[in-house]
Amino acid sequence: MLLHHILQGKSPEVISVTPDETMLEVLRLFRDNNIGFVIVRGAPGECLGTLSERDCCRAIAEYGTEAPLMRVADIMNLSVPTCSMHDVLPVAMAIMTERRTRHVLVMDGDTLAGIVSIGDVVKHRLEEAMRTEQDLHNYIAGVSYH
Template sequence: MHVCQILKAKSPELISVTPDQPMVEALRLFRDNNIGFVVVSRSPGECLGTLSERDCCYAVAEYGTEAPKMRVADIMNRSVATCSTQDFLPFVMAIMTERRTRHVLVMDGGAPVGVVSIGDVVKHRLDEALRNEQALHEYIAGTAHH
């Protein structure tokens, strides 16, 4: 399965924050949108970095009560894990494993167009397993369509 197929099944909106916003505003965005990852940019189509819940946790562990007031630019991830819309799901899974990340930013022509999360991966792998199980049941019962 291609990444573009995964993106079609998701909300197309890519949520972003500016580098000057305080971390607490990003956390409110996470809460309000039920997400855990945003792109950091100053304009559409730009990616200066990313911010995840994990980045925020590390900032709190490092800076304590000052962390929520810190600018996103001071705690964002600049080494962004990326893939293209034409990459296959196992490739994205390998990136997640190698980089120990739960989110991979999808790029198209140098611009961010979406995010594949670990939840997306699990959903699509589960759907695939259920389809295979159904096909085996139909084969065993002799009801499979040829």
């Protein structure tokens, strides 16, 4: 399955924050939107980095009680994993595994097309497994077999 097919089934909205927001503001955004990852944007269309729940945990472990009031620019991840919207799902899975991340930015050239999360991977792999199981059942039962 191509990544652009996965993105077609998702909301086109990508939630982003500015580098000047605080970690506490981002954590509230995570809570309010039931998410754990945002893009840090500069100028329109510019991705400066990302911030995840894991990045926030690291900041708390390193800076303690100062962390929630720190600027996103000071704790964001600058090493952003990306792939192409024309890549197949296993490419995104490999990137997630190699980089030990739960999110990969999907690019259409230089433009952000969307985000694929580990949850998206599991959902699509489960659907694929269920289709395969149903196809095998139909084959064995002689149903819908040509």
